[in-house]
Every structure is written in structure tokens, then in C-alpha cells.
Amino acid sequence: MEVFGSSGTRGTVNETFTPEFVVQVAQAAGSVWDAERAAVARDTRATGGMLADAAASGLTSVGVDVDRIGRTPTPAAQAYAEREQVPVVIVTASHNPPEFNGIKLIGPDGVGLSVDALELIEDEFLDREVDTVPWDQVGRRRRVSTANDDYVAELLSAVDRERIADADLTVALDPGHGAGALTSPEFFRALGCDVVTVNAQPDGHFPGRDPEPIEGNLGDLGRLVRTAEADLGVAHDGDGDRAIFFDEHGEFIEGDAALAALSAAELDPGDTTVSAVNVSQRLVDAADDADATLELTPIGSTHIVSRILELQREGAAVPIAGEGNGGIFFPEYRLARDGAYTAARFLELVAERRASEVVAPFAGYHNVRRNLHYADADERDRMLDAAAEWADAEDAEETTIDGYRLDYGDAWVLTRPSGTEPLIRVYAEARDKARAEELASAVTDALEDGR
Structure with a gap:
């Protein structure tokens, strides 16, 4: 797919990702969806308001009424879609840096659209011949302020609240200034946990850390776990659909x-x-x-x-x-x-x-991940060709479902282009850390030589 990658479509705002682009995507989605009504949600990014306005304009221009549910985690928007039986356009770039934004499309069943459904919308987008409606048939807008509260209530009814509460747990939470800051502190407290937080103020500039919850960005959370003697540390990404954990010693859990x-x-x-x-x-x-x-x-x-x-x-x-x-x-x-x-399901285990x-x-496995930036599609293709040549020369079992994965028995390494950023990602895993580093370095060298 040209427009939608592995998790929606994203880009740098006002460079590769513009309000005009968002209007056109929303128009295409609204034209393909056989729906009189849809919703628009956003995460906490500084550009979210502007782009949510664009998404609402695109939908209403093709005659779709729009519920504006505001800043909310992606899973809360999905819960709203299922509850109201309406599709949703979510303006979010998930874990990407603050200058990025993007779109995720959710069906009226609360499920992210399948590849086939996205391809239909992409075809409509690329056709560029959207039929807008006359002025007196444009969609209406209304604001909805209950999506986050309803989501927390659903969460509480879906997990073993008594089991968690009886364990008298302390949770250290880092929502990373993202949309999870709007719901997770309240949720964990309602589960009966003592909650201490860092980076829990919604802020689209992400001043405390980058939105991606990787170990290198979460030093404050590890320290908070140790200081508060917490039973578990929990970190979210920018739109709150991921959870990463620290153990009771403040150690990162892969x-x-x-x-x-x-x-x-x-x-x-x-x-x-x-x-x-x-x-x-x-x-x-x-x-x-x-x-x-x-x-x-x-x-x-x-x-x-x-x-x-x-x-x-x-x-x-x-x-x-x-x-x-x-x-x-x-x-x-x-x-x-x-x-x-x-995180609540993990707390059930920690109880x-x-x-x-x-x-x-x-335990006992070591992971290495590296990202190599490329300037344009030609450089990307040269680097991937080099990765393919290197993989073919290796004595390992090769899988090409997505990129090039080589299994050696004692270790594996994967090379693939990112679906959301101009990066080629290298992953390696082995029981011996030096072995994982060796494989990642070998692929990285091959990619660099192929530029």
C-alpha cells in the first residue's frame, strides 16, 4: 500500500503530512464507509487539534455527521466505535517524535481496518475524484465528552479488580505525556493500586521523554519504581495502546x-x-x-x-x-x-x-535493535538489495514474509524497512549478547556498504 503502512499513515506535520492530506484521507474514508455518522479522535500532540479539524471537515464534506470525542487513547476511541457502532478517524502518530502526526482508521466494530479495507480507501484516495455533497447536505458536528470515562468503566468491568485490589500493589506509571495520561492514572487507582507517576501531564511537546516506550527513554520510570518501592512500573506510548513494564527492582522487562x-x-x-x-x-x-x-x-x-x-x-x-x-x-x-x-492483565499475574x-x-535472551536512516527510495532500495545479497550468502534458514529473517538455531537476525518512518530496522536475538551484537553489526555493515 502506498498510503497506509503497517499501522496507519504518518509523517512530519506540514511537510509530508498536511491538513490537505488529512482532508483527502477523511473524504476517501467517508466515501467508502457506508455510514451516516463517524467519530474523530486525537492524541495529545500539539498538531492534533488542527488535524482533527481537517479530518472532521473531510468527513462532513462528503455528508457524514461527526462526533468529536477529543483527546483520548486509541483503545478508548476503539471502545467508542464498538459501543456506538460508528467508524472512527484517530489522529495520532503513536510512538513517533512530536513533529510527526498520523491517522489510524477504525471500523464500526472497534477493530482497526484490515488490509483489504484499507486498500479500498487507498484506491478512493488515489483516484482523487471524491464526490462532495451540496452545501445543505454537509454533515453535522457534535462534541462528546464521555469517551474517556466510559472507557475506564469498561476496563474496570473487564479485569479481575478484586484480585488486584487484594494484593495491595503500588504501580509506578509513565504515560509519557501522551493520551494514556488522561485515563490510566484514574484506572489503576480504581483498581485499588497506589499510583505514583512521572510524565503524567498531557503535553504534545513531550518534554519529559520521547513517546516511544523503549528502555533508553524510560530511565525516570526505573528510578521512580526504586524510590517508591513499587511492585510494577508501567509505560505507555503516545496514544496509549502499548504497555512496557519494569519489575519491582526497577529493572526493564523486555x-x-x-x-x-x-x-x-x-x-x-x-x-x-x-x-x-x-x-x-x-x-x-x-x-x-x-x-x-x-x-x-x-x-x-x-x-x-x-x-x-x-x-x-x-x-x-x-x-x-x-x-x-x-x-x-x-x-x-x-x-x-x-x-x-x-497492564491490568499483567497486574493479575503480579498479584x-x-x-x-x-x-x-x-530470561536468558539478548536483543539488539538498530535503525539506519535512508535519504530517499533509491537509497532504501540499494540498502535492501545489499541486505538480500548478504542474507543469500549466509548459512541459515531464511524467511521473507517481511524483509529478511535468518534463523541460525542459536540466534536470529531480521532486516526490514519501517512501515512508518524512513528507516531500515535491524533486529537480532541470541542467548549470547556478543552473538546478537555480531549479527546486528554484520547486517549493519552490509547495509552501509550498499548505500
């Missing part, structure tokens, strides 16, 4: 380890779980131990959602799915990544054992 631990608690024999091609051996082990099947997709929530829907239509049970970046699905709750819900003990069975 997202892959958290996914594996949650999956081990959730999977039964005969179940299926879905993850992306950069899946960790941790999840492979958890699925094998549960006698469950692991399905792989290209990286990105759109591809995972599409595969889960296919499996459900085939009658498969998919109780959990996701990626090691903290974006986890519990499809029986809702087919949406939800950072607050994921019985310390966080370090929950993930201990999935």
Missing part, C-alpha cells in the same frame, strides 16, 4: 518477555497465537510449552489484525496475540491493542508473584 509471560498464562492446547516476523524465541517457547500454534505475519498491527480475523473465521481460538513492543491483543476482550488493559518471577522463565 517486551518480548512480557508477551511470552502473558501468553503462557493465556494459551491452552489447540489455541493459536499470532505475532510478527520479528517474534522472539520466548513466544515460540511459550506456544510450544502450551501445545499451541504460532502464526507469523508481516510487522505491524494491521497485518496481525487481518490474520486474527481470518483465523477466527476459520474457527480458531486466538486468546492472545501481539508484538514485543508492548502492543498486545486479547481478542476475546476486544481486537485492539490496549496498554491499560494489558500472585513478583514481576521479576513472572518473567523469569523467559
